[in-house]
Amino acid sequence: MRVSEMIERYGLKVEAGEGGLDREVRAGYCGDLLSEVIANAAAESVWITVQGHQNIVAVAILREFAAVVISSGNKPDKETMDKANAEGIPLLSWKGSAYELVGKLFSEGLG
Amino acid sequence: MNRLRRTYPVRHGDFIHAGEASIHVKNTLKSLSYCPDLVRRVAICGYEAEMNLVMHGGDGVLTVVIAADEIRLEVADTGPGIENTELAMQEGYSTARDEYREMGFGAGMGLPNMKRNSDEITVDSSPGQGTAVTMVFSVGGRCP
Numbered sequence: 001m002r003v004s005e006m007i008e009r010y011g012l013k014v015e016a017g018e019g020g021l022d023r024e025v026r027a028g029y030c031g032d033l034l035s036e037v038i039a040n041a042a043a044e045s046v047w048i049t050v051q052g053h054q055n056i057v058a059v060a061i062l063r064e065f066a067a068v069v070i071s072s073g074n075k076p077d078k079e080t081m082d083k084a085n086a087e088g089i090p091l092l093s094w095k096g097s098a099y100e101l102v103g104k105l106f107s108e109g110l111g
Numbered sequence: 112m113n114r115l116r117r118t119y120p121v122r123h124g125d126f127i128h129a130g131e132a133s134i135h136v137k138n139t140l141k142s143l144s145y146c147p148d149l150v151r152r153v154a155i156c157g158y159e160a161e162m163n164l165v166m167h168g169g170d171g172v173l174t175v176v177i178a179a180d181e182i183r184l185e186v187a188d189t190g191p192g193i194e195n196t197e198l199a200m201q202e203g204y205s206t207a208r209d210e211y212r213e214m215g216f217g218a219g220m221g222l223p224n225m226k227r228n229s230d231e232i233t234v235d236s237s238p239g240q241g242t243a244v245t246m247v248f249s250v251g252g253r254c255p
Contacts, residue, residue: 035220058130
């Protein structure tokens, strides 16, 4: 599934990084501790987190994530959006809880 | 292959540029066709080391030495040093400020992640003397 399809299917909002919407999503990970995420998430994951600060972009680049979803109604900082735009890392937002979105993604086969 | 050595300054408290050195190292290794698993491990260790400098270490430098048989990351800072390195290597031990914890750092996973993802690690530090961390990654024959 491409990031653009995921956005459409689950009603996610694009906050930044539109240049990366063609990326393929092959896995998923949910977490708010950056060390835990960088160590354990697979490449090409969609990462679901409540964090919206700019260091999420560095983690997404280093681990080659497909996209980052900021959940629970949180929004990325301006600096985070600037960085994501510059790097083409899709930053998406979701009003519901991480649990809810992860449940939907997992039940459709995204491990 | 000749040795390639690059040094990157890392500034204490600079969350804006945090991770950029590791991203550059990762991209360099990738462009040189090192194994994806090795690139992943170096990226994780570089990022953790950079964040340690940004949060705890004071100004410092991250140096990468790239060779055919091994990759080395050398990270040195002029910060306050580590009182008890054995304790600092334990999973879950952290001296991070609350504001860093709220950002998802300071879970006591940095040094353990570096130990787990490198083939050799040495931590040389004492209070008031700064910290020097060296990590070595062996370059194996075939990609796993």
